[in-house]
Amino acid sequence: xxxxxxxxxxxxxxxxxxxxxxxxxxxxxxxxxxxxxxxxxxxxxxxxxxxxxxxxxxxxxxxxxxxxxxxxxxxxxxxxxxxxxxxxxxxxxxxxxxxxxxxxxxxxxxxxxxxxxxxxxxxxxxxxxxxxxxxxxxxxxxxxxxxxxxxxxxxxxxxxxxxxxxxxxxxxxxxxxxxxxxxxxxxxxxxxxxxxxxxxxxxxxxxxxxxxxxxxxxxxxxxxxxxxxxxxxxxxxxxxxxxxxxxxxxxxxxxxxxxxxxxxxxxxxxxxxxxxxxxxxxxxxxxxxxxxxxxxxxxxxxxxxxxxxxxxxxxxxxxxxxxxxxxxxxxxxxxxxxxxxxxxxxxxxxxxxxxxxxxxxxxxxxxxxxxxxxxxxxxxxxxxxxxxxxxxxxxxxxxx
Amino acid sequence: xxxxxxxxxxxxxxxxxxxxxxxxxxxxxxxxxxxxxxxxxxxxxxxxxxxxxxxxxxxxxxxxxxxxxxxxxxxxxxxxxxxxxxxxxxxxxxxxxxxxxxxxxxxxxxxxxxxxxxxxxxxxxxxxxxxxxxxxxxxxxxxxxxxxxxxxxxxxxxxxxxxxxxxxxxxxxxxxxxxxxxxxxxxxxxxxxxxxxxxxxxxxxxxxxxxxxxxxxxxxxxxxxxxxxxxxxxxxxxxxxxxxxxxxxxxxxxxxxxxxxxxxxxxxxxxxxxxxxxxxxxxxxxxxxxxxxxxxxxxxxxxxxxxxxxxxxxxxxxxxxxxxxxxxxxxxxxxxxxxxxxxxxxxxxxxxx
Numbered sequence: 001x002x003x004x005x006x007x008x009x010x011x012x013x014x015x016x017x018x019x020x021x022x023x024x025x026x027x028x029x030x031x032x033x034x035x036x037x038x039x040x041x042x043x044x045x046x047x048x049x050x051x052x053x054x055x056x057x058x059x060x061x062x063x064x065x066x067x068x069x070x071x072x073x074x075x076x077x078x079x080x081x082x083x084x085x086x087x088x089x090x091x092x093x094x095x096x097x098x099x100x101x102x103x104x105x106x107x108x109x110x111x112x113x114x115x116x117x118x119x120x121x122x123x124x125x126x127x128x129x130x131x132x133x134x135x136x137x138x139x140x141x142x143x144x145x146x147x148x149x150x151x152x153x154x155x156x157x158x159x160x161x162x163x164x165x166x167x168x169x170x171x172x173x174x175x176x177x178x179x180x181x182x183x184x185x186x187x188x189x190x191x192x193x194x195x196x197x198x199x200x201x202x203x204x205x206x207x208x209x210x211x212x213x214x215x216x217x218x219x220x221x222x223x224x225x226x227x228x229x230x231x232x233x234x235x236x237x238x239x240x241x242x243x244x245x246x247x248x249x250x251x252x253x254x255x256x257x258x259x260x261x262x263x264x265x266x267x268x269x270x271x272x273x274x275x276x277x278x279x280x281x282x283x284x285x286x287x288x289x290x291x292x293x294x295x296x297x298x299x300x301x302x303x304x305x306x307x308x309x310x311x312x313x314x315x316x317x318x319x320x321x322x323x324x325x326x327x328x329x330x331x332x333x334x335x336x337x338x339x340x341x342x343x344x345x346x347x348x349x350x351x352x353x354x355x356x357x358x359x360x361x362x363x364x365x366x367x368x369x370x371x372x373x374x375x376x377x378x379x380x381x382x383x384x385x386x387x388x389x390x391x392x393x394x395x396x397x398x399x400x
Numbered sequence: 401x402x403x404x405x406x407x408x409x410x411x412x413x414x415x416x417x418x419x420x421x422x423x424x425x426x427x428x429x430x431x432x433x434x435x436x437x438x439x440x441x442x443x444x445x446x447x448x449x450x451x452x453x454x455x456x457x458x459x460x461x462x463x464x465x466x467x468x469x470x471x472x473x474x475x476x477x478x479x480x481x482x483x484x485x486x487x488x489x490x491x492x493x494x495x496x497x498x499x500x501x502x503x504x505x506x507x508x509x510x511x512x513x514x515x516x517x518x519x520x521x522x523x524x525x526x527x528x529x530x531x532x533x534x535x536x537x538x539x540x541x542x543x544x545x546x547x548x549x550x551x552x553x554x555x556x557x558x559x560x561x562x563x564x565x566x567x568x569x570x571x572x573x574x575x576x577x578x579x580x581x582x583x584x585x586x587x588x589x590x591x592x593x594x595x596x597x598x599x600x601x602x603x604x605x606x607x608x609x610x611x612x613x614x615x616x617x618x619x620x621x622x623x624x625x626x627x628x629x630x631x632x633x634x635x636x637x638x639x640x641x642x643x644x645x646x647x648x649x650x651x652x653x654x655x656x657x658x659x660x661x662x663x664x665x666x667x668x669x670x671x672x673x674x675x676x677x678x679x680x681x682x683x684x685x686x687x688x689x690x691x692x693x694x695x696x697x698x699x700x701x702x703x704x705x706x707x708x709x710x711x712x713x714x715x716x717x718x719x720x721x722x723x724x725x726x727x728x729x730x731x732x733x734x735x736x737x738x739x740x741x742x743x744x745x746x747x748x749x750x751x752x753x
Contacts, residue, residue, distance in 0.1 A: 053562075055569045055667060189722055216719035220673045222663050225450040226705045227721035230713075233439040247569050247667060254664050258581075258590055260442055281569035281665055 027344050031351030033132035036110050040346035043083040045106075046333065049099040049114030049124060049135075050326075051091040055247045058275035058320045060089065060116040063138045065318075066326030067113050069309050074334050078341055078348050082334075085109065089120035091245070092219075096120025100127030109133070110350055111333045113326060118142035118192035122151045129153030132352045134359060136333060136380075138326035141166060141271070142195040146377040151191070155356055157378035159329040159369065160322060161294055161385065163192070166270065167199025169385035170241060170292040173399055175207050177387075178266060180238035184213040184231045186252065188221075188244045196243040196270055212237045217248060224248075224255045232261030243270030243292075250281040257285065266290070275320040279393050286390050293321050294369070295384035297397060303368045325381075328367030332359060332380070419737045422730060425711075432714025439709060445587055447706050453593040453662060455701020456600030460655035461678035462685070462693035463607060464648030470624045470688045471644050474543060477550040478530055480675020481557035482649040486523030487656030488666045490515045491572050492565055495660075499573035508577050516657050523653030524646050526557060531645045536638070554675075562668040569667045572660040596658045603654060604694045607647065611690060620644055624688075677704075680732050686745020695744060704728050 029035035038044055048067050051060030064086060071082045085106070087099040096115050103109055104127055112128060112135040115121040121140040128135045130153075137145075137158040144150035146162060174180050185201045187193035194216070201211045212235035217227055231237065240262070242252050249269050256262045267286070271293035279286070306327060310318060336358035342349045362380060365372040370382025388395040439447075461483055468476045494515050498504040504511045534553045538546045578595060581588040611617035622630040623640040631637050659674070660666055677700060685696025707727040712720035735743065 054567055054669070057567050214719070216722040218722055218725060221724075222659075222670075222673075223450055223454050223705070226447045226709060226724075229443045229446045229450075230439070230709055230721065233443045247665070250569060250571075250665055251663060260446060260588070277568045281571055283571040283664070284574075285664075 027342060027347075027349055029349060029351065031353045033352040033356075035349045035351050036108065037347060037349050038080055038108075042108075043081040044077055044337065044348075045083045045085060045109045046330070047085045047087060047103045047106075047109045047112045047114070049087045049089045049096070049103065049112055049116075049120070050138075051095075051116040051120070052086065052088045054091060055277070055281075056091045056117070056245055056272070056275075058277045059139065059272070059322065060091070062275070062318055062320035063113075063116060063322045063326035065310060065314055066138065066323035067330045069306060069313070069323075070327045070330035070334070072309065072313075073305075074331075077334055077337060078343060079346065080348065087114070089115040089117060089124065091117040091120060093119055093123050096122070096124035097127065100124035104128060104131035104133055110337065110352075111136070111355065113138060113329050113333070115140060116322070117190070118145060118195070119190040121145055121156075122191055125151065125153045125156040129155040134333075134352070134356050136329035136359070138329050139271075139322035140192070142191040143199060144191055144195055146375075146379045148377055152377050157329075157332075157359055157374060157380055159325040159332070159367070159372060159380050161381045161383035162379050163196040164199050165383040166292050166385050167196050168203045170200050170268065170270070170387070171203035171207055171209070173290070173292070173387045174204065174239045174241075174266075174268070175209050177399055178239065180209070180266065182210045182212050182235055182237045183239040183241060184211065184215075184235060184237040186227065186231070186240070186242040186244070187216050188219050188248055189216055190219065190245075192272065193244045197241065200241050200243070217244070217252075219245075219248065221248060222251055224252045225259060228252070228256055228259040228262060232259050236261035237265055239266045239268065241268045241270075243272060245272045246275070246278040246281050249273045249278070250283075250286075253282050253289065254285040268292070271321050274388070274395055277319075279390060279395070282390070287392075289390050291388050291390065291395060292385060293388065294325070295386035295397070296321060296324075297386070298324060298368050300368070306368060324368040328365075328369050328372060329380075331367060332362055332365055332372070335365065336362070415737045419734055422734055425715075429711040429713075429715045433710055434714070436714055438713055444706070444709075447709060448702070449589050449593055451702040451705025452698065453590075453596045453701070454705060455698035456596050457655050457659055457662075457674065457697075458678050458681045458701050459694040459697025460600055460603060460651045460658070461674055462681040462697045463604070463651045463690060465679050465682040466685075466687055466690060466693035467620075467644050467648045469682070470690075471620060471627075471641055472535070472539070472546070474535070474546045475550065475679065476535075476648075477547070477675070477679075478534075478553035478557060479648065479652060479678070480671035480673075481554050481561075482523045482527045482530075482671075483652040483656050483659075483674060484666075484668065484671030485526045485557060485561060486519035486521075486649075486653035487572075487660050488561055488565060488570070488668065488670075489522045490519040490657065491570055491660060491666045494518050495573050496570070504573055505576050508575050512575070512657075516654060519657045520650045520653035523649040523656065527645045527649030527652075528642060530557070531642060536641075554672075558668055558672070565668065567668060569665050572664045572666055574664055575661065578661060592662045596662055599654070599658060603651060607651065608690060610647070616640075616643060677728065680728060683742060684732055684735055686742025689742070689744045689746070692742055692744035696742070699743075700728055700731070703731055 050063045089095045089099050116139050118140045134155045139160045141160050141163040143164050185197040187197035213231045268290040274293045340354040340358050362374045372380045374380040386397050387399040388397045464479045530553050578591045619635045619640045681696035681700040682693045685692030704724045708720035708724050
């Protein structure tokens with residue numbers, strides 16, 4: 001024991017001597033969590049954790065393009081290059097956990113853009129928060145993630161809207177625009193789908209409508225007829241809202257028209273199913289169905305530059321909805337790094353707690369998605385929700 | 401009698417008690433549902449037919465598990481991938497181009513035949529390749545080794561096809577003739593369901609005749625009985641095993657097409673869950689038994705379909721359909737408690753078990 005102590009002490013002495021010998025390094029990290037130091041030629045490293053495999057690939061890839069464009073536009077930050085480490089959140093709790101563990105095992109990463117799916121965001125924000133990192137999600141929308149009573153963790157922020165807004169918008173659209181009075185909602189147990197379906201159902205009832213059935217399927221289910229038959233038997237509802245993901249959503253869409261009682265029910269889904277891949281998977285069966293999601297009618301010079309770069313680099317118009325949110329989130333991180341970094345010659349030091357504090361205090365940040373202001377639990381969005389309709393395989397914005 | 405009583409362990413009693421509790425809950429839930437009567441008759445009919453159709457698919461896939469287990473005593477976890485590989489290839493290279501050119505609607509029967517032929521060929525090709533490369537060399541190895549290899553093969557094929565065709569969900573075209581419902585005994589049933597059920601029953605009967613009545617079938621049964629003795633009697637064991645794999649995967653190839661006809665979308669990961677379910681069905685019916693696999697498939701499909709509505713609705717459990725997998729696997733547990741060899745399974749000898 002004594003021997004060990006002696007070794008440690010002598011090592012400490014040695015390092016103090018070495019530091020004194022260098023004489024240049026005066027920086028002392030006073031951050032509560034700790035600092036990340038990048039030497040003269042070292043790039044600033046950020047990570048992304050978005051869904052880049054499986055049926056929801058488009059959702060995450062689109063956001064990742066947003067991050068990459070933000071990096072390309074920024075070029076250098078305080079004289080340092082920026083490096084992106086892209087991980088996959090798998091759109092599942094396990095995927096979020098794994099990506100989180102992998103990222104926090106790398107001390108040179110300063111911040112994370114992710115996750116795509118709320119289901120992955122819940123476990124990942126635990127891991128990331130514990131390790132002292134900070135994450136900004138471009139597309140997590142589940143209300144629980146920024147609710148301190150539920151799943152919120154320090155260090156978690158998002159540029160996506162809270163589904164409290166989206167669920168309410170859809171309820172208003174259904175009641176006031178379509179004039180329906182009965183509705184049913186189906187989720188798949190994922191925090192995003194369950195949260196959104198729950199908000200929709202609550203708001204729909206608060207506005208005077210009737211929810212005839214609130215039920216769920218499993219991720220990976222293919223045969224939706226039993227659950228749809230149960231929905232039909234309970235109502236049948238005039239309006240069916242199922243804010244789930246592509247594969248399950250396409251199964252519900254195709255099978256709903258074949259269940260007795262649901263032939264005339266209006267179908268509606270949410271932003272998890274707004275992508276070119278989803279439109280292809282749904283096919284003709286989804287003609288005329290409605291989708292709630294963030295309002296993408298952006299304007300301004302910044303968006304035009306962004307769009308030009310997107311088309312130039314990836315050869316297509318944006319393939320899903322959260323590219324601009326990812327772009328804004330990444331820029332927020334850059335902005336704060338610039339503010340809190342301590343420059344020491346060509347070396348920079350960034351305090352992790354300083355970075356968090358800066359992000360939570362962001363006010364009137366001008367981004368593509370609007371003017372962003374973060375609250376103390378990390379809701380930064382300037383939420384604008386629109387409803388679109390699938391016409392000839394294209395999502396046409398129709399409301400508001 | 402006393403001797404038998406002494407042989408009963410505490411664990412047996414606990415398991416029986418668990419079984420009794422589950423059965424009690426099921427009966428209670430069923431009675432409560434019937435009293436509450438939440439669904440009209442046509443809903444029940446619709447649910448039952450959907451269950452039979454789903455069950456037919458499980459039955460066809462389960463055959464592959466049971467055949468391979470019968471001759472090699474290994475669980476071929478890559479079987480779900482044989483199911484996926486055929487139909488995803490047929491969708492991309494046959495069904496989608498034919499739909500684009502309008503051939504599909506003009507000649508639905510020829511198109512269907514082409515799709516089935518391509519699907520079967522690819523499924524069988526993938527199965528034979530897997531058997532030759534991954535399983536044959538391990539035939540004398542301890543039984544855990546081919547099992548783990550099979551799981552590896554399953555991942556390999558999943559990500560092989562993902563790399564080949566991408567990870568998007570691909571739509572399978574809808575056949576004009578199979579759209580809508582037809583009345584059978586006055587009950588409207590989806591045409592695609594009718595096709596699936598009839599095709600599955602015919603295939604199962606055909607397979608049974610093949611195994612029981614033909615010379616090749618006899619050689620497969622001989623190899624299943626005892627490989628060494630069969631070899632001594634002049635049977636080519638490798639050939640018999642290959643034929644078994646080919647039969648099982650051909651069934652899976654057809655099941656893939658039927659799946660696509662009913663659900664109209666395919667995906668590289670689509671084989672995983674049906675594979676697990678069909679394995680459950682095979683164990684339920686008694687693994688190694690062909691009629692058992694078929695029966696297990698139908699029972700599993702039915703229970704999954706009507707179970708949530710019948711057992712859980714009356715207990716006022718919210719979102720009962722989310723629990724259909726719980727019901728399916730509880731059924732498996734029950735069968736394993738009261739009849740470990742499966743519904744139609746024979747008591748296995750030491751060597752096979």
